[in-house]
Amino acid sequence: MDLRKLIRDIPDYPKEGILFFDITPLLGDAEGFRKAIDLLAERFAEAKATKIVAAEARGFIFGAALAYKMGLGFVPVRKPGKLPYKTKSVSYDLEYGSDTLCMHEDALLRGEKVLVIDDxxxxxxxxxxxxxxxxxxxxEIAGIGVVxxxxxxxxxxxxxxxxxESILQIA
Ligand code: 5GP
Known part of the structure; x- marks a missing residue:
């Protein structure tokens, strides 16, 4: 199965000049979605992680499915104001401006091994x-994976x- 065929190329989204790779056809294809998760699980079979950390919104989809498949906990990373308990946050630079990511302050233990996943x-x-x-x-980061x-x-x-680790590379 060619997973690339399940990624739709959308020119000029979200703004002119940007080619956006839409993963929703892959998500909608039962076999394709399962394959993407199974391939990611294989890559990290030896990682000995205890949790998966993933950022909203598309990271949640793959991160949560992979956590279930691998029998790991899941930790959501969200934009400010979205998590109900006390948070720890970092700000990072974007092409124009900056953004902030938050996690609950008790979400991870010192020394705990985690996988970081995104679409x-x-x-x-x-x-x-x-x-x-x-x-x-x-x-500790035990691995980083994307589709x-x-x-x-x-x-x-x-x-x-x-x-x-990536399942598909677009050059
Ligand atoms: P980066 O921070 O590496 O520049 O962008 C990656 C983040 O932005 C990911 O969380 C991803 O969800 C989103 N993103 C950026 N470009 C695309 C794209 O073409 N397709 C999809 N599905 N997500 C994108």
Whole structure:
């Protein structure tokens, strides 16, 4: 099964000049969605992680399914104001401006091994922010995984030398 065929290319979204890779056809395809999760699970079979950390919104979809498949806990990373309990946060730079990511302050233990999952690696800004947040807890990154890597953007360089497993690479 060619998972690339389940990714729809949308020109000029969310703004002119941007080519957006839409994952909803993959999500809607039972076999394709399961395959993406199974492939990610294989990559991290030896990681000995206890939790998966993923950012809203699309990261939740793959992160939660993978946590279920691998028998791990799931920790949501959200934008400010969305989590009900006390939070720890990091701010990170975007092309224009900056953004903030939050996690509940008791979400991770010092030394705990976690997998960080997202749907897509573009510039690496989002995953780099999530890594900073995980490290702020003194937790250990056991692996980073995405379904799609836009390799032409070299986002891996932003990932603090952790590397990133990807199921599909778009060059
Ligand atoms: P980065 O921070 O690496 O530049 O962008 C990756 C983040 O933005 C991911 O959380 C992802 O959900 C979202 N994103 C950026 N571009 C795309 C895209 O073309 N398709 C999808 N599905 N998500 C994207």
């Amino acid at each position: 897509l690696l573009a510039t690496g800004g989002t995953l780099s922010g999530v890594i900073d947040l995980v490290e702020a807890f003194g937790a 799609i890597e836009l390799s032409f953007l070299n986002g891996k360089e932003q990932l603090h030398s952790y590397g990133c």
